[in-house]
Amino acid sequence: MSSIRPRSAAAYWLAIPAGLWMLAAVVLPTLLILWVSLWGGQSVSPHNPITFDNYTRFLSNANYRWLILETLGQTAMIMGITGVLGYCIAYFLTVKVTSPAWRTALFLAFVIPFWTSTLIRAIAFVPFLGVNGLLNQALLALGLIERPIQAFLYSRLGVSMAQVSLYTLLASGPVVYMLNSIPPALREAAMTLKATPFTVFRRIILPLTLPGIVIGQVLVFLNVLADFITVTTVGGNKLAFLGNLILLFYEGSQIRATAVVSVLLMAVMLAGVAVALRIVDIRKVGG
Amino acid sequence: MAAPPPALPQLDLELRNIRKRYGGYTAVDGVSLQVPKGQFVCLLGPSGCGKTTTLRCVAGLEEPDAGDILIGGREVTRDPPWERDIAMMFQDFALFPHMSVAKQVGFGLEMQKKPRAEIARRVGEVLTAFEIDHLAERRPAQLSGGQKQRVALARAMITEPRILLLDEPIGALDYSLRETVMLELKSLQRRSGISFIWVTHDQNEAFSLGDLVVVMNHARIEQQGKPEEVLSRPRTAFVAGFIQGNNILRGKAAGAEAGLLRVDAPDGLFSVPLRGRPAPPRGSEVSFSVRAERLLESPGPEIGNRLSLRCNVVEYFGAYRRHVLEAKSGALVKYDQFGALPQSVSPGHLVSFGWKTEDGVLHA
Numbered sequence: 001m002s003s004i005r006p007r008s009a010a011a012y013w014l015a016i017p018a019g020l021w022m023l024a025a026v027v028l029p030t031l032l033i034l035w036v037s038l039w040g041g042q043s044v045s046p047h048n049p050i051t052f053d054n055y056t057r058f059l060s061n062a063n064y065r066w067l068i069l070e071t072l073g074q075t076a077m078i079m080g081i082t083g084v085l086g087y088c089i090a091y092f093l094t095v096k097v098t099s100p101a102w103r104t105a106l107f108l109a110f111v112i113p114f115w116t117s118t119l120i121r122a123i124a125f126v127p128f129l130g131v132n133g134l135l136n137q138a139l140l141a142l143g144l145i146e147r148p149i150q151a152f153l154y155s156r157l158g159v160s161m162a163q164v165s166l167y168t169l170l171a172s173g174p175v176v177y178m179l180n181s182i183p184p185a186l187r188e189a190a191m192t193l194k195a196t197p198f199t200v201f202r203r204i205i206l207p208l209t210l211p212g213i214v215i216g217q218v219l220v221f222l223n224v225l226a227d228f229i230t231v232t233t234v235g236g237n238k239l240a241f242l243g244n245l246i247l248l249f250y251e252g253s254q255i256r257a258t259a260v261v262s263v264l265l266m267a268v269m270l271a272g273v274a275v276a277l278r279i280v281d282i283r284k285v286g287g
Numbered sequence: 288m289a290a291p292p293p294a295l296p297q298l299d300l301e302l303r304n305i306r307k308r309y310g311g312y313t314a315v316d317g318v319s320l321q322v323p324k325g326q327f328v329c330l331l332g333p334s335g336c337g338k339t340t341t342l343r344c345v346a347g348l349e350e351p352d353a354g355d356i357l358i359g360g361r362e363v364t365r366d367p368p369w370e371r372d373i374a375m376m377f378q379d380f381a382l383f384p385h386m387s388v389a390k391q392v393g394f395g396l397e398m399q400k401k402p403r404a405e406i407a408r409r410v411g412e413v414l415t416a417f418e419i420d421h422l423a424e425r426r427p428a429q430l431s432g433g434q435k436q437r438v439a440l441a442r443a444m445i446t447e448p449r450i451l452l453l454d455e456p457i458g459a460l461d462y463s464l465r466e467t468v469m470l471e472l473k474s475l476q477r478r479s480g481i482s483f484i485w486v487t488h489d490q491n492e493a494f495s496l497g498d499l500v501v502v503m504n505h506a507r508i509e510q511q512g513k514p515e516e517v518l519s520r521p522r523t524a525f526v527a528g529f530i531q532g533n534n535i536l537r538g539k540a541a542g543a544e545a546g547l548l549r550v551d552a553p554d555g556l557f558s559v560p561l562r563g564r565p566a567p568p569r570g571s572e573v574s575f576s577v578r579a580e581r582l583l584e585s586p587g588p589e590i591g592n593r594l595s596l597r598c599n600v601v602e603y604f605g606a607y608r609r610h611v612l613e614a615k616s617g618a619l620v621k622y623d624q625f626g627a628l629p630q631s632v633s634p635g636h637l638v639s640f641g642w643k644t645e646d647g648v649l650h651a
Contacts, residue, residue: 185381188348191368192375193446194398203394207385 030266037259044255054260064245068264071241074156075224078163079171082220083213085164086171090212094179107176114169122230125162129153129234154236162234167223171216178212179205211280218276222269298360299324299450299482300345305354307340314340315351316506322450322499325480327473329497331487333529337506338486342452345484346375359449369398374443375452379459380435382427388438389414389423395446409445417441433464440472444479451476453485457492469496490530494518502526519578524650527576534582534620535650537574540567548649550575553616557592559647575649577642579609579621584631586641593641596620598632612640 005011037055041048058064089110097103113121128134129152136148152158182205190200228243240248242265249258300322307315315337322328330338343349345356347368356364363371374395383391393410401409414420417437427435436457443451456472457465473496476483487493493500494514501511502525510522521527527535538552543566547558550573559575567573586593596612599619603609610622610632622632622640632638 183379183381185377185379186383188346188368189375189377189381190383190394191348192346192371192373192452193395193442194369195394196369199398204383 033259033262036255037263039256054256055264058257058260058264067240067242067245071225071243072268074160074163074241075221078160078167078224079217079220081160081164082168082171083217086168086173086216087175087209087213089168090172090175090179094176110172111169118166118227119229119233121166122162122233125158125165125230125234126153129158129161153234154238156235156239159231159235159239162230163224163227166227166230167220170219170223171213174212174215174219175209176212178209182208214276214280218273221272225265225269225272297324298322298357299326300484301355301357301360302341302345303355303357305341305344305351305356307337307344307349307351313506315344318354318503318506318508320501320508320511322482322484325476325482327476327483327485327496327498328501329485329487329493329499330501330503331490331493331497331529332503332509333488336503338503339454341503342375342454342484342486345450346373346452347371372449373452374446374448374450376439376443376454376456378455380427380439382430382435382438382442384427387424387426388419388430391427391438392441392445395442399446413441413445432460433468436460436468440475444475444481447479448481450482450484453483455487456485458487458489465492472496502529504529520648521576522651524574524576527574527648527650532579532621532623533576534579535574535576536618537572540569540571540573542566542569547644548573554594554614554618555592557647558644559649560645561649564649564651573649575647577646577648579623580607580625581642581646582620582622582640583642584622585639590641591644592647593639595637595639596622598634598636598638600634601630601632612638 035046038050038052039046039048040051040053093103093107093110097106126133130136131148131150131153133152135152136145139145140148152161186204186208187200190204191197195203226243228241228247231239231241231244232247242261246258246261246265249255249261298321300320302318302320305315305318306313318337318341320328330341332338340349344351345358347363347366347370350365354364355362358372361372383394386394389410392413393406396406396409410423411420414423417440419434419437419441422430422434422438427438430438436459440456457468460468469492472483485492485496494517497514499511500514500517502509502517504525510517510526512520517526518530521530521533524535527533536550536552536554536557538550538557541549541551541556543549543561546561546563548561548566550557550559557575559573583590594614596614598610598612600611601608602611606625608624608628608630610624612620612622612632614620620640624630
């Protein structure tokens with residue numbers, strides 16, 4: 001099929017438009033932010049000397065250090081929950097649901113909500129989780145609680161519930177793909193070699209879906225770290241993570257602090273992706 | 288209800304009236320089979336005939352709707368695969384892509400909770416026996432088709448099952464490799480004493496390998512017997528047609544006399560031996576077959592069954608020459624000449640043919 005060889009002149013020419021766009025939209029702004037984060041002096045000016053003062057000032061504040069840890073903790077928790085939940089959903093959809101019609105119907109029911117924007121979906125949680133919200137009304141109607149639970153909205157619990165619902169698909173999708181690419185005969189071959197279903201899962205299915213798990217976790221990791229919308233809408237102003245801090249500094253015109261937090265956040269993201277790449281070779285997935 | 292007959296301990300496998308339906312589709316419809324110890328059994332039939340479903344029922348990968356499955360005299364119909372004394376080789380080998388050859392071959396012993404040292408020793412022995420010891424650390428993606436086949440076989444055989452189930456085991460191999468692999472598998476089966484149940488649509492495989500050939504069609508067994516029995520005495524028109532080189536002639540029963548059935552066919556009146564079977568009622572539709580190499584060219588007066596045929600095409604197949612002939616009714620008849628005989632019939636010729644009465648095989 002492919003008539004363009006890698007490293008041929010044509011391949012380079014074809015890469016130029018996208019390369020230029022990436023340079024203008026990603027590389028240059030990133031370098032700009034990095035540069036701003038290193039501006040020293042009292043006043044904001046590009047003529048000031050280059051220094052790490054902004055970083056030391058930020059990191060010397062215990063509140064900010066705690067915020068970094070809280071952000072990482074929240075991300076790890078959402079990764080864990082969406083990972084388990086996403087894997088179960090993926091396994092159920094691809095292995096347990098055998099009727100193609102049902103599988104398509106369930107898959108669409110799972111995917112269609114993600115066609116709306118993240119902002120809309122985050123805002124939709126307000127009437128769902130509020131004091132007079134759907135969840136409280138339902139629990140009251142069922143007689144499970146006597147008065148509405150305040151803690152659903154404008155709390156860490158509410159933000160976590162919303163984030164789990166928002167990002168489970170990201171954890172699940174790559175696993176669905178990997179599960180679908182496992183020939184059913186592998187499972188059967190293991191069973192005829194006396195492996196019980198749990199052993200088949202542990203020795204065959206889990207290792208073969210590991211790349212899907214890791215890719216899903218990377219997606220959730222990046223999205224939760226960058227998520228300030230859900231935290232703002234569902235968490236109100238009681239809650240902030242690193243993403244919200246960027247917005248806060250930006251709105252306060254503290255552009256050097258904004259740049260510092262942005263660079264730190266980016267560094268954490270890059271480190272996470274680097275760890276993931278050490279676990280799986282993404283180039284091999286789907287190959 | 289009468290008690291079921293006691294299991295025969297000398298049987299490796301016994302199927303009693305197995306039935307399996309998928310929705311409105313009947314995949315296996317009353318299949319019964321007895322496999323004595325250490326037999327090479329070939330399930331032969333076109334795709335969709337139920338041979339693979341039957342095999343999967345034996346493996347425990349499908350549960351039959353009715354009937355009993357006994358392995359080594361033990362009833363296992365509802366047992367899961369991991370509790371059966373079988374191993375299986377899959378059509379595309381089903382090797383685990385993330386395991387090295389050595390790990391893969393040792394998997395079955397690992398599942399039996401054998402000690403590490405014993406697993407390592409036996410994997411070493413088996414890899415050597417199958418001449419794949421140099422591949423021990425490779426992954427399946429780094430193996431050729433023939434090597435994959437050996438790994439799959441080693442992985443199944445190392446567990447020393449009572450029965451090895453093989454689903455089109457050489458169908459994925461290059462044509463040039465198949466004959467060698469067939470010979471190796473046959474001698475492996477003989478040496479190991481393990482019963483092989485081999486599913487194939489290829490009659491050459493079935494007739495050259497099987498101690499017992501089971502021909503299936505439309506979810507049922509059409510005929511089972513020794514290869515030479517099935518080849519020389521096809522029980523039904525389907526079997527005769529499925530096996531290469533049979534001519535099938537149809538007509539109406541026109542009375543029986545001295546063990547011979549008279550068949551009134553569009554191209555003549557023929558005599559077919561009944562071989563102890565009751566004669567079909569006069570006027571009923573019957574069919575019989577005559578092998579293409581049993582036709583006689585310009586037969587003498589002692590040959591009773593004769594018809595004149597026009598030659599359409601002559602084809603060469605190396606070991607023999609095949610003539611496609613046409614009768615007056617339009618029926619096509621094949622005539623095979625073996626050996627280095629000079630060609631005597633050419634396209635366009637109208638020649639008289641016949642066959643000895645005992646070469647006719649009446650179908651059920």
